[in-house]
Amino acid sequence: MNEVIEPSAIRQAEVITVGTELLLGQTVNTNAAQLGLFLSELGISVYRMSVVGDNKGRLSEAISQAMSRVDLVILCGGLGPTDDDITMQVAATVAGHRLVRNDAVWETIQSHFTARGFSVPEKNVKQAMLPAGQTVLENKNGTAPGAIIEGKSAGRTVYLVLLPGPPDELTPMFENAVRPWLEARTEDRFEHRYIRLAGIGESAAEAAIADLIEKQSAVTIAPYASVGQVYLRVSQRKPRQDTDDTDLRSVVAQIRARLGEYIYEIGPRDLPEVVHDLLKQKNMTIALAESITGGQLSAELTRFPGSSAVFMGGVVCYSNASKIRDVGVDAAVLSEHGAVSAIAAKQLAEGVKARFDVSVGLSVTGLAGPGKGQESAEIGTCYIGLAIDGQDTAVHCYKSWGSREKLTRRVVIHALMHLWEALR
């Protein structure tokens, strides 16, 4: 790259996401949040985030302005093959580099198509046009390579990092190439612990540790929530080489002493992954009888490599006929108590467990609404049945709420929480 051997330290960054669809509100900017999280973990302060459309003049202006303020500008999106994908060209021009065809990249792109028996669209040669002499970032999940481009602003070196817009291309490219590159150019880092809780609300969780939040200094505690779940982020900024995590561990221990019964993970895994891993670790197998969640629970438990050793199958028994025929519920139970009843949930859990010959049968039955059909149950009311080897069958009643999407999502999380509690 340069004659300078010591890489200049990177302390501040801005994030620019590119795409008219973001300005029009058609797409929610999850990439900016993801990049904010990554940079914060690296101890890099983000001063500003911007969104600009697919417009050369305005993108160029936004890049120059950001370069005048910070050491690092992360650009995301606009690396596709079409005419309105302009990020590579504009960033190269602002940084004073011309684009040349990178033959290795062009061959990779071509083989991406030919391997699938497609002809190579002419347009895609554009994605091989890269700034001369700059770092190319390989894209293992798509055709658009990224780049790290060196530029100057008022004599200072500023780096532009260009990443593709699709989240599952952006994240691996950041993790594989950008994170190590940044780690070599930063002095501090943030060390985080993510404490994940289920079965308790955000306010109640926060109230239980209010005094710890109040007196935080070197170690900070930030609560946040998603549908049905609460997270606590415990963070400390420290020199990269400093491996002493005594302070962090002490705060985590205090939180665990207060909220231990709700904590299903201190780490990166979400609830479905924790449950999946717990089943695997205990050599247990599971089958599901889903009604209200319509396949979402099965989909959550089959997200993981190797899940076919744990998940033996499921029945999305959306009709009474299916509940009777495919899971073995008594017709009389359905006509007497309705499909949304504790006894139906019990028979569903036990029925699916016996039928699939597994260690765990899990059932969910309820009304998602907004219509009620012929059921007398309230919308949002559901029953979760759990039939587990060596345990009595348990049925939990839960009242969910919100839009159809959020309501069913809450049921998914709640069912997994009960399963986790029964297995832990």
Add this chain to the structure above:
Amino acid sequence: MNEVIEPSAIRQAEVITVGTELLLGQTVNTNAAQLGLFLSELGISVYRMSVVGDNKGRLSEAISQAMSRVDLVILCGGLGPTDDDITMQVAATVAGHRLVRNDAVWETIQSHFTARGFSVPEKNVKQAMLPAGQTVLENKNGTAPGAIIEGKSAGRTVYLVLLPGPPDELTPMFENAVRPWLEARTEDRFEHRYIRLAGIGESAAEAAIADLIEKQSAVTIAPYASVGQVYLRVSQRKPRQDTDDTDLRSVVAQIRARLGEYIYEIGPRDLPEVVHDLLKQKNMTIALAESITGGQLSAELTRFPGSSAVFMGGVVCYSNASKIRDVGVDAAVLSEHGAVSAIAAKQLAEGVKARFDVSVGLSVTGLAGPGKGQESAEIGTCYIGLAIDGQDTAVHCYKSWGSREKLTRRVVIHALMHLWEALR
């Protein structure tokens, strides 16, 4: 231009959302997307969106810069009672107004607390400190009022609109107060048509209409892509009263003439919703036998109110035993051809159709990877079976790719596309 229109006409806007939690990636910026959508409906072009933290200097700089570029700056967040809520004070200062206590607002805030039997926190008087002589926006869902503040930039009038951060306060305030205020100050609106395609890549779709994109003037065409799908946004800015959509319809008709076979929707619905509605409209019912997609297809078809009239159920037959027992595949077929075979897909589709007594049986079987199990099929290869009343059973082979998540998502979209093609 300038001499013809009224001085108060608003054409361009920027959106600034305020909050360190956004920069740290703890919160996804859904407010910016919501505001983008609102402004686009009003025919106001959004040039840029920014996020800044709770820092006076940087917020002040961002506001001044935005004022230099556009007629309207919407600010969102930072109106709370705590010390790091600085938006009202900073915006008033930049626009040259001082804050005075608004007694009517202060009384409303006080009664908000006293009505609930709480004492009034001293801090909250801050939320009654508003720019003298400017428009106050009542908050019916919280304590923070909004404001419309008039300022100047290089002699031009620029309006600052301040809205609270919680989405359930922001949206009603926008709808009740800001939208009518803006409608009185805008002459144009944007009219959009969303054309949705499946079964064709973004490059190929764009190539087919390259000349239309090239010669676009009043009507613009913007392509974008998500996993397995391509969208074209066709847009025209026009006077609010103008209901003539001849130009827009002409461009849509030309696109339809080129790409009609791939277009499943001109409108807001995604592919699962189009397929769901098509089944409903034809009084057809469906059942699924899913292997590789692990419940995702069922989850997609049960997202909609009333789906229980269309979707009769599904089997997530993740094991061979389940394929045989629950769907009726021949054991000999599985041992001879494997579970990932055309004949298995055919038997799964026909079996699930017969078992659930529905008009459509849809099956998907394949390997999601990354491990291969005992199957000899390639990772990503899958077979999609379609057994439909009055049609011969069809089996489609598809080679998907990417991460486990994207690979299975592509199969979901591909299966729905074949179903749509068979039903249209």
